[in-house]
Amino acid sequence: MSIAAERAPGQVLVIGVGNEYRGDDCAGLKVVRALAALPLENAAFLELPGEGTELIEAWRGQERVMVIDASSSGAKSGAITRIDAGKSALPPGFFNYSTHAFGLAEAVETARNLGILPRDFIIYAIEGSAFDQGAPVSQCVEEAVRKLTGLISAEFQPLYSQIR
Amino acid sequence: MAKTASRIIKVDELARVEGEGALRLRIRDGVIRDVKFRIHEPPRFFEALLRGRIYSDAPDITSRICGICPVAYIMGASQAMEDALGVQVTGPLRDLRRLVYCGEWIESHVLHVFLLHAPDFLGYEDAILISKDHPELVATALRLKKLGNRILEVIGGRAIHPVNLKVGGVYKIPSRAAIRSLRDELQWAVETSLELVKAVSGFEFPDYSYDYNCVALKHKDEYAICEGRLVSSAGLDIPVSEFENHFGEEHVAHSNALHGASDTGAPYLVGPIARYNLNFDQLSPLARTAAQEAGLPRKVDNPFLSIVVRMVEVLYACEEALSLAEAYEEPDEACIDIVPAAGEGFGCTEAPRGICYHHYRLDEQGRITFARIMPPTSQNQKQIERDLWGVVERYMELPDDKLKWRCEQAIRNYDPCISCATHFLKLDVDRG
Numbered sequence: 145m146s147i148a149a150e151r152a153p154g155q156v157l158v159i160g161v162g163n164e165y166r167g168d169d170c171a172g173l174k175v176v177r178a179l180a181a182l183p184l185e186n187a188a189f190l191e192l193p194g195e196g197t198e199l200i201e202a203w204r205g206q207e208r209v210m211v212i213d214a215s216s217s218g219a220k221s222g223a224i225t226r227i228d229a230g231k232s233a234l235p236p237g238f239f240n241y242s243t244h245a246f247g248l249a250e251a252v253e254t255a256r257n258l259g260i261l262p263r264d265f266i267i268y269a270i271e272g273s274a275f276d277q278g279a280p281v282s283q284c285v286e287e288a289v290r291k292l293t294g295l296i297s298a299e300f301q302p303l304y305s306q307i308r
Numbered sequence: 309m310a311k312t313a314s315r316i317i318k319v320d321e322l323a324r325v326e327g328e329g330a331l332r333l334r335i336r337d338g339v340i341r342d343v344k345f346r347i348h349e350p351p352r353f354f355e356a357l358l359r360g361r362i363y364s365d366a367p368d369i370t371s372r373i374c375g376i377c378p379v380a381y382i383m384g385a386s387q388a389m390e391d392a393l394g395v396q397v398t399g400p401l402r403d404l405r406r407l408v409y410c411g412e413w414i415e416s417h418v419l420h421v422f423l424l425h426a427p428d429f430l431g432y433e434d435a436i437l438i439s440k441d442h443p444e445l446v447a448t449a450l451r452l453k454k455l456g457n458r459i460l461e462v463i464g465g466r467a468i469h470p471v472n473l474k475v476g477g478v479y480k481i482p483s484r485a486a487i488r489s490l491r492d493e494l495q496w497a498v499e500t501s502l503e504l505v506k507a508v509s510g511f512e513f514p515d516y517s518y519d520y521n522c523v524a525l526k527h528k529d530e531y532a533i534c535e536g537r538l539v540s541s542a543g544l545d546i547p548v549s550e551f552e553n554h555f556g557e558e559h560v561a562h563s564n565a566l567h568g569a570s571d572t573g574a575p576y577l578v579g580p581i582a583r584y585n586l587n588f589d590q591l592s593p594l595a596r597t598a599a600q601e602a603g604l605p606r607k608v609d610n611p612f613l614s615i616v617v618r619m620v621e622v623l624y625a626c627e628e629a630l631s632l633a634e635a636y637e638e639p640d641e642a643c644i645d646i647v648p649a650a651g652e653g654f655g656c657t658e659a660p661r662g663i664c665y666h667h668y669r670l671d672e673q674g675r676i677t678f679a680r681i682m683p684p685t686s687q688n689q690k691q692i693e694r695d696l697w698g699v700v701e702r703y704m705e706l707p708d709d710k711l712k713w714r715c716e717q718a719i720r721n722y723d724p725c726i727s728c729a730t731h732f733l734k735l736d737v738d739r740g
Contacts, residue, residue, distance in 0.1 A: 193468060197419060197453050246423045250436055258447055259437040304697055 156187050156264075160190075161194045161248060163215040167279030168272025171289055172212035174281070175268070178206045178293040184300050196251035200260070203253075208264040212292070215269035222284030223271040226294050228289070230265035242258055268292055310406050315708065327726055328460045333700055333716060340704075343696045345563045345719065347687060354481055358679040361425060363389045363670055364475050370666070370681065374725055375468045379412040380659030382473045383534060384666040384681070391549075392653025393646055400520070400639035401477045402534075404463055405452070405633050407487070409533050409657070410629040411459025414497070415467070416660035417580075417618045417625075418456060421508060421721040422449035425615050428717035429511035445507070448500060452622070455493050459629060462486050477643030487634065487636040494630040501623035507620050509602035514714060516702050518695060521574065522582035523555075523687075524659050531590040531624060531729035532583070533658045539586055540576070548656040551665050557682060574687030576664025579722065581608045581618040592609050595624040611695055611721040613648040618723075648674025661723055687725045 162171045180189040192198055194213070203209045210292050215225060215256030217235075227234060231254070234249045248267075255261040270288045274280070281289075315335040334342040346548060354373055357365060365502050371378035384406060390397060396406065422430035423435040423446065432438050438445040457467035463482050464470020472479050523544070525536035539545050543553060557566035557577070585607050588596065599620045648670070655666040662684030669678035699718045703711055 195375060195468065197423070197450055198449060198457070199469065201454055201457075246419065246435060250423075250434060253436040254439040254446060257436065258443050260448075 152206070154186055156208040156210060157190060157203060157210070157212045158187055158190055158296075158305060159190045161192055161199070161211060162195055166277055167274035168270070168274050168282055168285045169214045170281060171270040171272060171285050173216040174286075174289045175212045175292050175296070177269070178289065179296060179300075182297050184297060187249065187300065194247050196246035196248065196254070199251040200255050201245075203255070203262050203265075204260055206262045206287060207243070209262040209270070210266045210296070211248065211269045212270070212296075214218075214272040214275075216275070217269075217271060220284075221271055221273035221282060222288040222296070224288055225269045225271070227267040227269070228265075229267050230263055232265070264304040268296065320494065325575075325576060328475050329640075330721065331696070333696070333711075333715065335700070335704070338704060340700050343693050343700065345693045345696065347356075347563045347689070355679040355681060358668075358676045359674050363393070363668070363674045363676060366468075366666075366668065366676065366679070367474060373467050373681070375477050376416050376725060377412055377659045377661070377664075378465070378469045378609075378665045379409055379473070380407065380657055381666075381681075382470065384411060384659075384664045385653040385668075386473065386475045386655070387535065387657065388653040388655030388666040389670075390653065391655060392651035393475075393670060393674070395476055395646055395650060397477060397644065398399075400637055404478065404482065404639075405473075405534050407629055407632040408460060408463040408470070408637070409458045409685050410625040410632070413451050413456070413533070413625040413660050414622055414629070415456025415460070416723075417622045418449050418453040420720075421618050421622070422614055425717075425720045425723070426511075426568070428713070429508075429513075429615065432554075446608070448504070450502060451520055452497055452504075455497050455648075458493070459490060460654045462490060469484070474643060476646050477639070477641070480643060481642045483562070483640050484636060484638050487633050490621065490633045491630060493631060494626055497626040498594075498623065498630060501619065502594070505598045505602050505616065505619045505623055508608075509551060509604075509616050513610060513663060514562075514699070514703070515716070515719075516612065516695075516696055516699050518611065519609060520577040520581070520585075520691070521570065522585045523578050523663065524582040524586045525656060526587060527590075531587050531628075535621060535657065538663070540658065541582075541585060548665070549654040551654070551656065551682075552667065553686070555682075555685065563689065564680075566686050567690045568682060569690050575694050576687065577691050578684050578687050579614070579660075580660075581611065581614050582618045582662060584608060584620065584657060586606040591620070591624050593625050595620050598623055603714060609613075612717065614721045614723075648652050648672075650674075661685055661725055662687060683725070685722070688722050688724070690722065692719060695721070 160178055162172040164173055166275050175190050176191060190202055200222055211212040226248055229252050272285055330346045332344045367382040370385045373381050409613035411674055427434055460467045460470055465472035465517060522541040525532035526539040527536035537547055554571050559567055560567050601618050604616055650670055650672040652669045656663050664684055665682040667680040668676055671677050695718050696715055703714050
């Protein structure tokens with residue numbers, strides 16, 4: 145999917161984070177691709193591998209951001225978690241699978257400390273179980289991707305489409 | 309802690325390094341029995357993946373080895389293919405390569421200095437806590453890193469895994485206006501880097517030294533980044549094509565990454581300290597003065613000073629990038645015409661972590677029949693274990709938690725890119 149982070153007033157920037165060559169790690173990418181194919185109003189979509197400083201630069205200046213990533217918290221594979229990061233700190237270790245030295249959790253909390261975390265900041269996480277290189281996406285994560293796409297699109301319309 | 313007790317110190321998941329690895333220390337009666345720096349990311353078989361592919365695929369495929377230093381792989385592979393096919397990239401195309409490589413040094417070094425390594429010196433668990441106490445410092449680092457990324461975007465099309473670089477040149481010539489648009493921010497970056505060299509030089513550095521055999525590229529006209537001969541502090545001076553006659557790799561049971569070693573089996577050091585020690589005179593006058601004012605000796609033998617050396621290299625890279633941006637004129641052609649042919653080629657460039665070596669053989673259709681890549685972290689692995697041994701001997705009296713901290717700090721001196729070397733870190737100290 146092309147990188148499309150046009151910034152318009154009231155726009156929601158939806159960022160999918162992941163690596164499509166490491167099994168369930170690509171859950172966020174798959175959700176964003178599915179959302180981008182829907183007629184959602186006032187949304188821009190972006191895919192990023194998850195390097196923290198790049199994430200900060202992507203959401204810098206934005207007011208409304210939604211990030212979708214895979215998690216490795218010990219929950220049941222395919223479990224979906226919604227975190228209102230604009231209101232509370234991320235739970236420690238939630239996204240600790242990432243091999244990125246400075247990943248999503250570090251980026252969110254650093255941005256909060258610097259006063260540049262968008263005020264409306266929602267994170268959705270899909271719990272993965274298979275993160276090996278070249279691994280197929282597990283069935284329960286595929287199902288979670290479909291479910292979360294539906295949940296977000298349903299949430300999106302009443303929440304965001306009227307924002308101008 | 310009783311001195312006679314056995315100790316096991318483990319770091320199962322070393323944080324603030326790129327990739328997945330572990331460290332295990334085994335100490336009995338105050339004597340180190342074993343130090344193992346383990347890399348347990350699975351091997352990725354890039355060399356096997358390359359065989360049968362056309363020569364021009366190598367830069368794009370090998371750039372996928374690393375998201376932090378893709379330019380190093382693109383450049384090394386391109387250079388080796390050009391060597392095999394009798395092509396030499398000169399003029400503005402060569403300048404573009406040096407400029408984009410400066411961008412990679414800036415973004416990679418700044419990420420490591422301020423977000424990964426500085427917490428060790430400031431007593432923070434992570435960069436999040438630094439940003440709470442020193443928000444201006446972190447904000448400045450982010451701006452500097454963004455500039456490095458921006459250079460990659462302008463020349464390479466995007467910051468991670470650039471797509472505009474190829475064997476023989478580029479796909480699309482960056483406009484003079486686009487390159488010149490970098491100048492104002494680079495001017496700010498030079499002034500800011502100078503201040504940041506002073507800032508990191510004020511850290512407290514653990515007491516440890518080692519007489520390293522430094523290995524780096526050396527170029528007759530400039531601080532080597534993209535090309536040169538291979539030199540060492542032991543007196544070696546060879547063309548890149550002779551690298552394998554003097555250095556090799558060995559498999560060790562405890563790691564998925566091959567360990568680099570010299571032909572005598574001894575460890576050697578690549579990276580910022582090696583470059584600084586061997587090429588100090590070719591740094592810019594401003595960078596040399598900054599290094600001296602920061603208290604860096606002419607020959608650095610304390611690996612914990614690597615954070616200052618890295619920042620000196622950031623200063624140099626900003627100056628060099630500014631100079632290149634100001635002088636840039638668009639080349640007449642985006643790429644040199646290349647006729648596929650049989651051949652053998654060698655490439656080596658200075659990745660942020662040290663020399664990154666490539667060796668390929670091609671058949672008459674220009675298809676790859678042999679590939680060998682030696683990333684810098686593989687080459688440094690044996691030296692990392694040697695440093696850990698020395699650091700543990702020096703700081704044996706520290707309680708386990710502090711010893712663990714010191715060991716992790718020592719590993720991060722190398723900014724190890726574990727993903728490249730295979731390819732996560734666990735620390736396990738066994739005093740039992």
